[in-house]
Amino acid sequence: MNVFARELLRWYDHHGRKDLPWQHPRDAYRVWLSEIMLQQTQVVTVVGYFQRFVERLPTLASLAAADEDTVLALWSGLGYYRRARFLHRAAQLCVERHGGELPRELDALMALPGIGRSTAGAILAQAHGLRFPILDGNVKRVLSRYHGIAGFPGESAIEKQLWRHAAEHTPAERIADYTQAIMDLGATVCVRAKPLCLLCPQAATCVAHRDGLTGVLPTAKPGKKIPTRSLAMLLLRDARGRVLLEKRGPQGVWSGLWSLPEATDPDAAGMVASGLARIGEADPLPAFTHVFSHYRLDVSPILFDHAAPLATVADRDDRRWCDREELASLGLPAPVRTLLANLPEIAP
DNA sequence: AAGTCGGGGCT
DNA sequence: AGCCCAGACTT
Structure with a gap:
């Protein structure tokens, strides 16, 4: 061996x-x-x-x-x-x-x-x-340090070298x-920041340790700044406390999950909401930002209490009025689940 | 080769 | 505030 x-x-x-x-x-x-x-x-x-x-x-x-x-x-x-x-x-x-x-x-x-x-x-x-062999983030970090391989591991030439070493070992x-x-x-031990080389069984033969390069290997991903998008989320709640959810399509973020109806911005929310239910006043809730790896999403939640379901939107596979119990059995995006969990009580 | 796809933990 | 994590798939 x-x-x-x-x-x-x-x-x-x-x-x-x-x-x-x-x-x-x-x-x-x-x-x-x-x-x-x-x-x-x-x-x-x-x-x-x-x-x-x-x-x-x-x-x-x-x-x-x-x-x-x-x-x-x-x-x-x-x-x-x-x-x-x-x-x-x-x-x-x-x-x-x-x-x-x-x-x-x-x-x-x-x-x-x-x-x-x-x-x-x-x-x-x-x-x-x-x-x-395997080549996950851990193995990439260990091998790029052990062999002193510079260059972002996501780059194909670097990854090819790492696969070769992984197979050899x-x-x-x-x-x-x-x-x-x-x-x-x-x-x-060979963690990203401050690796514990004193405890490492490979320290005697590790190139990065020998040359003091553990701080710069593996080479970091080339940085990039991410754009910001924004939308309004519509909280349509009926007299029984049920909320209208829509099942998202197979493409894009949160695919297949149940989420809230959306509008491009708060000003458009009333128009969209009135197409889904008979509504009264719009009640803006505190906005929040949800960060993805490739963009930032500013969300403006808008509550429409005492909404009355329209028959035409109530009975579709991808649209459903849900009570709290039902929410537990469905896949919801994390920020939507948080939003619903912290919803104010129904106003009298 | 670059972009898409989440959410949380850590510095 | 930014980076990374037991990556894979699409364009």
């Missing part, structure tokens, strides 16, 4: 994480679900969502049989909702194509929606002990442990 892997496994035996919920039991479905949830999402955030999800949908078959609103409700607040829709579709494809199980071949895994090369490698390595034995170990090293 190569020196890198041997030292890493020795460290893992004493200091690795061995009590994460997807490690017990470590079956393919749970590894897969954890990998999808962990895409661009930190472990501490995922743990609670993972436990709730597997409690409600413990098997691939139960996921495939669930309806989309149930899956999105379990995902609500976690973000990147396309992951949940891909997960759901992939489970159904496994039932159709692979006898109800995840395939054990790299190509077949990568052909499923939401599974790229790194996620496929993680599933094969961790669930089945097969010798496939991956041992023939103890693949599942090795895969967990290199992620643990990145998450707990």
Whole structure:
């Protein structure tokens, strides 16, 4: 076994994480679900969502049989909702194509929606002990420092080098442990800011440590400033306290989630609202800003209390008057859920 | 190669 | 205030 892997496994035996919920039991479905949830999402955030999800949908078959609103409700607040829709579709494809199980071949895994090369490698390595490398954010950070590779890891030439090193280091034995170990090293020792090189099993041979480059490697993403958009959210509430929600389409942000009707700005809100219900006065609520990774959204919520549902808008698949109980069973964008939770009581 | 897709934690 | 996180997909 190569020196890198041997030292890493020795460290893992004493200091690795061995009590994460997807490690017990470590079956393919749970590894897969954890990998999808962990895409661009930190472990501490995922743990609670993972436990709730597997409690409600413990098997691939139960996921495939669930309806989309149930899956999105379990995902609500976690973000990147396309992951949940891909997960759901992939489970159904496994039932159709692979006898109800995840395939054990790299190509077949990568052909499923939401599974790229790194996620496929993680599933094969961790669930089945097969010798496939991974290259997530942790591994990119560890390897770019260890080998002293400058350049943004998202750039294709850099990423290609990193994949080559990742494959070289991956041992023939103890693949599942090795895969967990290199992620643990990145998450707990070779962290982005102020890495704990004194505790690192690779410090003696790490280029960045030798040359004092841990502060500049890996090379940061080239910065860019993000635009600001704005809209008004319409809170149409009837006498029973129900709120009108609309299911968003398959494209764009919050795809498939239930959200509030929107207008381009507060001045247009009355016109839009009157097309959805018989309304009285508009009551502006405090505006807030929601930040995405690629733009900033200024939201002006406007409350229309004592709204009277129009028959023509009440009975569509993508439009629904919801009480508080129903909200819990639907996927809502995080800021909308917060907004509804903090709504003032109905004025007399 | 660049843009799209969330939300939260950390500095 | 800005950056990053167990990335993948689309254009």
